[in-house]
Amino acid sequence: MELDGGQHTQTTDAARTAIIEREGYRVPRFWNTEVLANPEGVHTRLTEALAQPSSPSNSG
Template structure:
């Protein structure tokens, strides 16, 4: 996944990996776009309430959160990247202060 996101390869957007936000470590974050991408393994199936609480917190911090299962990333990376591009296109224009922060 990192190879697909690094170097502004998706819609020219910069992503960082393993970014701390509050008490959480987020898999992939674009501060400029306000997008967090979480890749979940099987262990997350049992923790949907915890994931929902985490997502609510991150959204309150101004981020949009999208999630993918590991098997989707491993088996359909092109489809996952297309979904990320669609999510980026649907987001409002970047916040200028956040853009400077993520540059």
């Protein structure tokens, strides 16, 4: 999970996210304000994400 402030954008994080996802990980992101304003909703989304199987690395 990553908490994003104003310095993060999909464009600036794309390369790093691609590397992480290539290793079989997911990168759920939440804005700082969302976590502060809606912690229950963030918790629900994280719980749902954890319930989904992730793909193993293909870099073998």
